[in-house]
Amino acid sequence: MITRRRLLALSAAVFGSPVVGFATGASDPLPSWTNGTAKQAILAFVARVTTEQGADFVPTAERIATFDNDGTLWAEQPYYFQLAFAFDRIKAMAPQHPEWKDHEPFKALLQNDKAAFASSGESGLLEVVAATHAGMTTDEFTDAVRDWMATARHLRFGRPYNQLTYQPMLELLAYLRANGFKTFIVSGGGVEFMRPWVEKAYGIPPEQVVGSSGVVKFETDATGKPRLIKLTQVEFVDDGPGKPVGINRFIGRRPIFAFGNSDGDLEMLQWTVAGAGPRFAGLVHHTDAEREYAYDRQSKIGKLxxxxxxAAAGGWTVVDMKNDWSRIFTE
Structure with missing residues (x-):
């Protein structure tokens, strides 16, 4: 089984509006959170760092909050949604590639043969990602992502993938911004896969998204029009130890507030709490098999x-999805 970090390393080689549902005037800024220790920890931290004249006051410019995406802001099971995009793209592109019906790993995907595809290993995955993420302009890739988001449906929930965002986290993002925080996504997913839809989903603009990326080349077409072409080489993998590196490179300020859900977020959380002054580190623990999924230490996806x-050793806040969230998904 390919580890998440290795999977992202392969995938990165070719990666080339306000949130609805939160009333800022409401008396409870986090209505989908039950009144437990996780919610109280968040409210207390924000109060500490925003109280002027207080010992822990943090100036607005330094109120940086970073969030993982997969499994933290939206669901990630039964496999990362960017892989679902790649698999669906193979089927959509198949009419233009008749040779795929006799060539693995494409043959296995077209026949929905999961065992055969798994046997193709890393090389097979690389072929699929290369075919669906490279050799096109950045504009063409953006259009493909938007089209997929508008038409694809999750196998279990039957909903568009961008409707599998977590309502409690949308409320948290809005609450932080209402209190002077600047919110960023710092994800192992492809940055160009996320940017076309995250602003509408989360209220986070594309320039505040840090993710894995592949090399992009500037060129002009036959008419002299400039364009950017997505290539297959890895540029940056924003997972594990890459996350604090990405924060340093693309944000330039250490966050005071960070949320993740897996071991791929460990270094980001460690980097956050290592700074001076008040710090908050949070983990979403998937414990609700009925409303979503339950997984942690043994999971192949989102291993925690x-x-x-x-978190236990450092006193970080762990959100128990089953008990701390009265509602999971956005309506």
Missing amino acids: DKALDA
Whole structure:
């Protein structure tokens, strides 16, 4: 089984409006959170850092909050949604590639043969990602992502993928911004896969998205029009230890507030709490198999093991999805 970090390393080689549902005037800024320790920890932290004349006051410019995406802001099971996009793209592109029906790993995907596709290993995955993410302009890729978001449906929930965002986290993002925070996505997913839809989904503009990326080349077409072409080489993998590196490179300020859900977020959380002054580190723990999914230490997707231990040792806030959220998804 390919680890998440290795999967993202392969995928990164070719990656080339306000949130609805939160009333800022409401008496409870986090209505989908039950009144437990997680909610109280968030409210208390925000009050501490925004109280002028207080010992822990943090100037607005330094109120940086970073969030993982997969499994933190939207669902990630049964496999990362960007892989679902790649698999669906193979089927959509198949009429233009008749040779795929006899060539693995494309043949397996077109026949929905999961075992055969799995046997193709890393090389097969690389071929699929290359075919669906490279060799096109950045504008063409953006259009493909938007079209997929408008038409694709999750196998279990039957909903568009961008409607599988977590309502409690949307409320948290809005609450932080209402209190002077600047919110960023720092994800192992492809930055060009996220940017076309995250602003409408989360209220986070594309320039505040840090993700894995592949090399992009500037050129002019036959008419002299400039364009950017997505290539297959890896540029940056924003997962694990890459996350604090990405924060340093693309944001330039250490966050004081960070949320993740897996071991891929461990270094981001460690980097956050290592700074001076008040700090908040949070983990979403998937414990609700009925309304969403339940997984942690043994999961192949979104494994939460070392980070869970670090949370216990460091006093980080762990959100128990089943008990801390009265509602999971956005209506």
